Structures are given as C-alpha cells and as structure tokens.
Amino acid sequence: MSAVKNVWVFAEKHEALAELCAGGHQIGERVSALLIGTKSDAEELANAAADQVYWLGETDSARMLEDYVLTLVKLVNERRPDVLLVGSSKRARLLAGRLAARLGTAVLADVMEFITSGKQLQCKRMVYGGAAVCTEISGASTVIATVAAGIFSTTAVVAAPQGTIESVAFVEPGQGLKRLERRVKGGVHVNLAAAKRVIAVGRGIANQEDLTMIKELANLIGAELGCTRPLSEGVNWLPRERYIGVSGVMFKPELYIGIGISGQVQHMVGCDQAGTIFVINKDKTAPIFTQADYGVIGDLYKIIPALIEKVKGNKTPQ
C-alpha cells in the first residue's frame, strides 16, 4: 500500500481527467477528481474512476480556467491533499503556476514518471531536449505536478465504484482575465495519446502527396497517423497535435510503426513505451533500429505499396 494517501487530479479536458485518475491510483491510496462539467460527468467519474469528485460546477463560458484559482486554493488549504496532478494543457499549466504561487510552493513541470518511496514522491522529467532525465522531489506538503497525456496506462485503472460527489462553491477571482471571444478550432481533432495503433512518418517521406499511401495503410489497419516534428513544424504537412516526442505527444500505444524516421531521442522518448515497435528505414545504421522490435531495411516507396497489397489481400474473403 502506498504511503501517499490523497492524490487530487485536475484537467481541462475530461478524457485527460480519466487518465489522471488512473495514474492517481498508481501513485496513492485515494484519488479525488476536480471537475468542471455536468452533474452526469461527475457521476460517471465517481462511478468509474475517482473515490471522490469535487464538483466545481458546470462549464461557464464567461469563466477562464484560471478563474478557478481562488476556489482551488481554498479547497487545497482546507483538505491538504498530498499530490495534485494537473493535465498539461496550456491553460491548466497557467492555473498550476498561479495555484502554486498562492500556496507558496512550486510546480514540477512535465513529469513523465512518478516513483513512490515511502512518503516521498520522486518525479522524473526530461531535460536538455530529452538528452537527460532529471529526478526531483518537492518539499511542499502538497506536491503540484503537471503531466502530459499518455504518461499513465489507463488499462491499470482500479475502478472505484460509488465514489462520493461534493459540490464546491466558486470563489470569485479578484482580478480575472476577460474572454472576449471563443472560436471552434477548424480541422479534425485527434487524440493521438488515446490511439492503440499509430503509424508515424518522418522526413523519409519525400512529398506531401505521398502521405496518401500512408493514410491508406493506416485506414486498413485501424491506426492513427502521427509524425516527427519536422513534418509538423518544419513543412507543416501535418498538424502539431500529430507529432510525437519530447515536445509533442508522449504515449504508450499497443503498436507503433515508424516509417522513414531516423530515431532521434527527442522523437523516440514519445513512443519507446509502445507495446511493439515496427520500423522501416532504408539506412541500416539508422538509430531507430536499436529500439525496434521488428525492422525492415529498405525503401518505403517499395515496401508500403507491397504492405498495402498484402493487407488488402488478407482482408479479401477467399
């Protein structure tokens, strides 16, 4: 049994909250979720993931996430959780910083692994662009840490049926930010961290149009499409939410297929926990082969069409 008693979790997005609850159960004895959402969201969490739900009320379009700082400060001061895990979205990170400042403590940012040893919680995060790992321990009575999606395995969830729900009164912020407008982001939203199978492409793809054959293969095997940073932030062929690595998505899919990717550490730290790693690269000295379970040395422009034909053939009824 862990010596860490009470773990609280908070996230801007509900899917992240469920994952943090799963992680909370791996760290401590009792998990409480802080939720902004509907009553039925609160009930769902209490029935499936959290021992306790602090319900901060329905989403209110007039409120920014940071407007909840005083509400959370009051609650933390009253109940004194051992750990507060915050999902690492932009706004939630801002909130974590303001919360820590109010509580006179610090935030451990971008934690990728927690190790409990007695009452101590060691937090590991990458530094120098993924070249080294830093281990830190917070001296605060409530450890506040931000966590990226995909760090915790949701399959290890210990269901906590019949968790309780407690309504928390909103404390008006003294000086708030005022939202002037809210627009829905265009394009298709993808939650790569939740994907079981991912095909990731790198600079081995010579032209944007060639992504069509990769998408075809991904559709055939039910995989999401991911990429390395240069394909997203360099040539803009794929959106930011699809790139994997230290500054992108970190996850643990069942299957990762890397195509035309050299295997630099900044990319691999995002996917090296995958169940099976299968890679294709024409350079037999590419570092990605050292991390792969299966590797094919060869030209992707020959191998991918052949793979597509093979998978299609297997799908055709005899």
Ligand SMILES: Cc1cc2nc3c(=O)[nH]c(=O)nc-3n(C[C@H](O)[C@H](O)[C@H](O)COP(=O)(O)OP(=O)(O)OC[C@H]3O[C@@H](n4cnc5c(N)ncnc54)[C@H](O)[C@@H]3O)c2cc1C
């Ligand atoms: C601070 C910092 C943070 C970073 N964060 C990230 C991050 O989060 N995610 C990330 O991905 N990167 C990140 N990077 C960039 C990272 O260091 C690498 O530059 C990047 O991952 C390389 O992408 P790549 O493998 O697509 O390209 P390359 O390294 O150029 O590799 C392309 C590979 O394709 C192979 N290839 C070429 N043609 C073919 C073909 N026809 N068939 C088969 N194989 C072929 C080549 O042999 C080569 O191995 C970061 C860098 C820094 C400095």
